[in-house]
Amino acid sequence: MPGSTILEADRVSLRFGGVRALTDVSFAIQAGEVFSIIGPNGAGKTSMVNCVSGRYRPTEGRILFEGRDITRLPTSRRAALGLGRTFQNLALFGHMTVLDNIMVGRHHLMKSGFIRGMVHWLGGARQEELAHRREVEEIIDFLEIQHVRKAPAGTLSYGLRKRVELARAVALRPKLILLDEPMAGMNLEEKEDMARFILDLNQEWGMTVLMIEHDMGVVMDISHRVMVLDFGRRIAEGLPEEVMADSHVRRAYLGEVEETPEPETAG
Numbered sequence: 001m002p003g004s005t006i007l008e009a010d011r012v013s014l015r016f017g018g019v020r021a022l023t024d025v026s027f028a029i030q031a032g033e034v035f036s037i038i039g040p041n042g043a044g045k046t047s048m049v050n051c052v053s054g055r056y057r058p059t060e061g062r063i064l065f066e067g068r069d070i071t072r073l074p075t076s077r078r079a080a081l082g083l084g085r086t087f088q089n090l091a092l093f094g095h096m097t098v099l100d101n102i103m104v105g106r107h108h109l110m111k112s113g114f115i116r117g118m119v120h121w122l123g124g125a126r127q128e129e130l131a132h133r134r135e136v137e138e139i140i141d142f143l144e145i146q147h148v149r150k151a152p153a154g155t156l157s158y159g160l161r162k163r164v165e166l167a168r169a170v171a172l173r174p175k176l177i178l179l180d181e182p183m184a185g186m187n188l189e190e191k192e193d194m195a196r197f198i199l200d201l202n203q204e205w206g207m208t209v210l211m212i213e214h215d216m217g218v219v220m221d222i223s224h225r226v227m228v229l230d231f232g233r234r235i236a237e238g239l240p241e242e243v244m245a246d247s248h249v250r251r252a253y254l255g256e257v258e259e260t261p262e263p264e265t266a267g
């Protein structure tokens with residue numbers, strides 16, 4: 001169930017030279033929500049998520065995570081606070097097993113001290129390693145990739161690779177996970193599986209989700225709330241059915257032209 005505000009974008013603008021990628025965009029995500037950003041190509045969705053992850057710094061405005069201003073915090077520090085994402089720019093190691101790929105994700109975080117604190121009380125490196133393994137095995141079970149846990153990641157199908165990428169992000173146990181087009185390039189069955197995993201992450205693991213996704217069916221099915229961007233501006237936000245019924249959205253995003261009769265002029 002959604003609770004207090006976990007992430008807030010406060011009048012965020014982003015310019016690339018003369019291009020206004022985002023103009024004055026504000027929104028708030030409640031803990032426990034699946035919140036999706038939709039909009040036509042070039043609307044600013046990826047730019048917005050990159051401002052949240054720390055890859056881009058807004059030209060104006062602020063990003064708050066659990067009430068703390070993180071606008072100027074580097075990506076690694078955001079991860080340590082509990083802001084996770086799939087690593088679009090860090091491909092899986094093709095020659096390494098699925099298990100090792102996910103372990104590497106956790107070790108990476110260990111260095112930042114986040115998990116070290118959590119497992120320190122167990123004492124010793126061996127226990128630490130065991131604690132890691134248990135966590136990783138749990139994630140492997142959850143994402144139903146046990147059958148490929150020892151397979152080199154490079155030999156997996158596209159859908160399975162995407163699932164391993166998700167596992168690696170989940171292994172850091174983020175409070176809020178950013179998913180940039182998690183279903184892109186998937187067939188229907190893979191999409192259905194992915195949608196179920198996202199829902200389970202949200203409902204069973206209590207992870208808040210911020211997602212960009214082009215597949216409207218998926219967005220409408222699994223989102224609590226949806227924000228629509230168009231030309232870098234927020235044009236609507238609300239429950240999926242409200243957003244779909246919004247005339248601005250239908251015009252801008254779905255390309256519909258409203259057929260309202262011309263008013264009759266008197267005289």
Ligand SMILES: Nc1ncnc2c1ncn2[C@@H]1O[C@H](COP(=O)(O)OP(=O)(O)OP(=O)(O)O)[C@@H](O)[C@H]1O
Binds near residue numbers: 039
């Ligand atoms: N690194 C960049 N340098 C210059 N312009 C950029 C950069 N990133 C995005 N833009 C521009 O900002 C605008 C918003 O792009 P963005 O990628 O955020 O949109 P999007 O909604 O994610 O699009 P898509 O659905 O096609 O992925 C576009 O006009 C784009 O060309």
